[in-house]
Amino acid sequence: DAKTTQPPSMDCAxxxxxxxxxxxxxxxxNEYVYWYRQIHSQGPQYIIHGLKNNETNEMASLIITExxxxxxxxxxxxxxxxxxxYYCIVRDPIDNNDMRFGAGTRLTVKP
Amino acid sequence: xxxxxxxxxxxxxxxxxxVTLSCSPISGHRSVSWYQQTPGQGLQFLxxxxxxxxxxxxxxxxxxxxxxxxxxxxxxxxxTLELGDSALYLCASSxxxxxxxEQYFGPGTRLTVT
Numbered sequence: 491d492a493k494t495t496q497p498p499s500m501d502c503a504x505x506x507x508x509x510x511x512x513x514x515x516x517x518x519x520n521e522y523v524y525w526y527r528q529i530h531s532q533g534p535q536y537i538i539h540g541l542k543n544n545e546t547n548e549m550a551s552l553i554i555t556e557x558x559x560x561x562x563x564x565x566x567x568x569x570x571x572x573x574x575x576y577y578c579i580v581r582d583p584i585d586n587n588d589m590r591f592g593a594g595t596r597l598t599v600k601p
Numbered sequence: 602x603x604x605x606x607x608x609x610x611x612x613x614x615x616x617x618x619x620v621t622l623s624c625s626p627i628s629g630h631r632s633v634s635w636y637q638q639t640p641g642q643g644l645q646f647l648x649x650x651x652x653x654x655x656x657x658x659x660x661x662x663x664x665x666x667x668x669x670x671x672x673x674x675x676x677x678x679x680x681t682l683e684l685g686d687s688a689l690y691l692c693a694s695s696x697x698x699x700x701x702x703e704q705y706f707g708p709g710t711r712l713t714v715t
Contacts, residue, residue, distance in 0.1 A: 526706075533605070533691050533706030534644070577644075584698050589634075591644035 493517065494578045499596045502572075508565040510595050512578030515559040520582045523554060524589065525563045527574040534577065534591075537563065568599045603628065605694050605707035613713045619680040622710045626673050626694030632656075633675040634704065635667060638689040647690075650675055651697050679712075687714045 495513040502508040514523065522541050526534040538545055538552045540561075545552045551564040565572055577594040606625045614620050626633050634657075635647040646659040650669035667677040673694075679686055689711050693704040 531638075531689055531709070531711075533693075533708050536703045536705060539703065589646065589704065591636075593643060 493521075493580045493590060494592050496576070496578055496592060496595045498593060499598070501598050501600055502565075502568045504570060504599050504601050505567055508563075508568040508572065508597060508599070510563040510565075510576050510578075510597065511560065512563070513560045514578070514580045517558050517580050518582070520584070521580045522583055523552065523558075523561050524579045524581060525550070525552065526577045526579065526591075527572075528577070528594070529571075529574040537576075568597075570599050570601065573597060573599045605692055605705055607690075607692050607707040607710050609710060610708065611711050611713075613715060614682050615715050616682055616684060618682050619678060620682060620712060621676055621678045622690055622692075622712075624675045624677075624692030624694075624707060626675070626692075627705055630694035630696055630705075631673050632695045632697045633669055633673065634693045634695075635675070635677050636691040636693065637661070638691060638709070639685075639687070644691070647677065656698070682714045684714050687712060 522539050524539040525537040528534045538550050540552045554561045575594040575596050577591050579589045581589050608623045632651045634649040636644050638644045648667050649657040653669045664680045669675045689709045691706050691709045693706045695704045
């Protein structure tokens with residue numbers, strides 16, 4: 491079973507920031523938070539991951555709360571091509587390599 | 602760097618047949634995981650191979666099996682196909698446990714069982 495809870499859908503205006511929340515209240519100390527997205531039943535695309543510090547890369551930023559029970563993925567300037575299903579996953583990358591995907595959030599970016 | 606490749610991309614089989622799907626990981630990656638995706642169940646973990654050994658297994662019947670070769674390429678096999686096996690089968694590669702934290706997915710093989 492997935493260890494995360496995400497809203498089923500969200501809308502965002504093109505050019506605005508998209509903030510996707512994720513709850514993972516049972517996360518353990520060795521588990522990282524990962525974000526992936528999937529477009530039109532293509533293979534999921536890795537976005538970003540983090541343990542406890544905020545992370546940023548060329549695609550997005552990941553904000554993790556101090557108690558690590560929730561996180562937010564931020565797409566700073568959403569485009570129409572960011573329309574996809576976004577998955578938040580918690581996983582221990584050393585001990586357990588399988589990723590348990592929940593239902594994800596369907597983000598629709600509107601012009 | 603070439604990504605994860607999966608062959609074939611599309612496949613149609615009839616009930617009772619068996620099927621073999623292939624996955625070539627990113628060069629240098631030694632871990633390969635397989636997932637099944639259906640509209641009803643979403644993405645579900647099948648199994649993971651590292652250095653030719655199955656390291657983790659999901660909750661699937663024994664009809665689903667896999668293997669990994671010395672060059673890290675992997676195959677999965679489904680025997681005695683059922684209609685419910687129709688799905689998108691995804692392969693993901695990574696460097697290995699503790700050696701790199703990202704998994705990269707291939708485009709998938711869409712299997713239709715009639």
